[in-house]
Amino acid sequence: MTVVDQPTRPQGAKVPWGPRGTAAATFAGRLSFEHVSRRFKQTVAVDDISLELEPGETLCLLGPSGCGKTTLLRLAAGVDRPTEGRVVLDDEEIAGPGKFVPAEKRGIGLMFQDFALFPHLTILQNVAFGLRKLDRASARHEALLALKRVGLDHYADDYPHVLSGGEQQRVALARAIVPRPAVLLMDEPFSGLDQRLRDDIRAETLAVLKETRATCMLVTHDPQEAMWLADRIALMRDGKLMQLGTPDELYNHPVDIDAARFFSDFNEFDVIVKAKRAATPLGSFAVPDCDDGQKVHVMVRPQGIVVGKGRKTDGFEAYVSGVRFVGDCTIAFLSVEGYDTPITARLTGAEKVRQGQVEKFSVLPEHLLIFS
Numbered sequence: 001m002t003v004v005d006q007p008t009r010p011q012g013a014k015v016p017w018g019p020r021g022t023a024a025a026t027f028a029g030r031l032s033f034e035h036v037s038r039r040f041k042q043t044v045a046v047d048d049i050s051l052e053l054e055p056g057e058t059l060c061l062l063g064p065s066g067c068g069k070t071t072l073l074r075l076a077a078g079v080d081r082p083t084e085g086r087v088v089l090d091d092e093e094i095a096g097p098g099k100f101v102p103a104e105k106r107g108i109g110l111m112f113q114d115f116a117l118f119p120h121l122t123i124l125q126n127v128a129f130g131l132r133k134l135d136r137a138s139a140r141h142e143a144l145l146a147l148k149r150v151g152l153d154h155y156a157d158d159y160p161h162v163l164s165g166g167e168q169q170r171v172a173l174a175r176a177i178v179p180r181p182a183v184l185l186m187d188e189p190f191s192g193l194d195q196r197l198r199d200d201i202r203a204e205t206l207a208v209l210k211e212t213r214a215t216c217m218l219v220t221h222d223p224q225e226a227m228w229l230a231d232r233i234a235l236m237r238d239g240k241l242m243q244l245g246t247p248d249e250l251y252n253h254p255v256d257i258d259a260a261r262f263f264s265d266f267n268e269f270d271v272i273v274k275a276k277r278a279a280t281p282l283g284s285f286a287v288p289d290c291d292d293g294q295k296v297h298v299m300v301r302p303q304g305i306v307v308g309k310g311r312k313t314d315g316f317e318a319y320v321s322g323v324r325f326v327g328d329c330t331i332a333f334l335s336v337e338g339y340d341t342p343i344t345a346r347l348t349g350a351e352k353v354r355q356g357q358v359e360k361f362s363v364l365p366e367h368l369l370i371f372s
């Protein structure tokens with residue numbers, strides 16, 4: 001192929017996706033992990049995880065780098081074996097003490113960082129790669145349909161290098177869904193893309209996932225992305241499952257301080273309870289379930305601090321020591337007399353404060369968390 005043969009288009013021009021609702025549907029699988037562990041010499045990468053994905057559910061594995069997300073995905077895919085426990089797909093053990101179903105026999109689709117497109121195959125051949133059971137004509141037909149869904153059917157006979165990074169991701173998605181897998185596994189599928197591209201691909205990918213109705217386990221280290229995509233989030237830390245729930249549950253009812261910190265920034269205070277209240281620089285909050293003398297940890301999101309008197313909490317007065325306008329909001333740095341901890345407030349565009357002023361602020365209760 002010569003350079004002249006390549007499709008020419010303006011750099012960065014957007015190729016639209018195909019019509020929604022046209023991706024082929026699958027029979028979604030129920031994927032279960034039962035006390036699954038994976039050890040590597042000193043490291044316990046996955047530590048006794050039990051987890052069940054409902055058919056058709058999109059579950060995000062979320063956690064910091066090195067917490068075992070990829071390892072858990074590889075165990076489901078069949079490219080690695082658990083040291084202990086079982087992986088079950090629709091009542092069939094696919095990995096366990098006495099059993100191991102190889103990757104290609106699991107009916108599981110993969111979109112992994114290290115499973116890039118084959119450079120020496122055309123885009124259509126890449127998509128048709130998983131359809132070896134079909135005859136050539138049917139495989140070509142199915143692959144073209146999937147390519148059409150991601151809007152790239154007119155590149156069918158070109159090679160992957162003519163595509164941008166985002167478009168290669170779309171081809172990888174087409175390749176993953178075309179064998180109609182019962183379960184789709186995706187490892188940080190959007191991490192290599194820049195922000196603007198990512199939002200678009202994320203939305204379209206989610207639409208495709210929902211159309212195929214496949215059960216999907218998707219790895220990310222980005223809490224915003226997980227909340228955007230997931231029906232449920234499995235929060236991992238040090239190989240362990242820390243919390244499992246809807247985005248709302250994890251954001252608003254985190255199991256512990258670290259889980260809370262994973263989803264947002266906080267102003268934090270250690271306080272001794274007096275008369276069923278925790279007094280902080282941001283006001284005093286009722287802690288009806290705590291005893292006097294007990295230590296509590298009070299956390300307030302910067303976006304939970306607003307200008308003016310409170311609705312449900314006391315207000316507080318603060319000196320505005322700095323103001324930074326960052327577009328969507330204004331970050332204000334506050335100091336409260338008698339406390340040396342600097343406080344960060346994230347104010348909306350409509351809230352005006354000026355550096356050097358003393359202002360009244362208050363805390364929105366939905367942005368207040370207290371751990372005892």
Ligand code: ADP
Nearest residue numbers: 040043044045064065066067068069070071072
């Ligand atoms: P994540 O995907 O959450 O970033 P990984 O699952 O890749 O985390 O890794 C979890 C832990 O297991 C890390 O400490 C990593 O170094 C270790 N690990 C992963 N794969 C191997 C391997 N093949 N050999 C030794 N250690 C590994």
Ligand code: MG
Nearest residue numbers: 069070071187
């Ligand atoms: Mg990983």
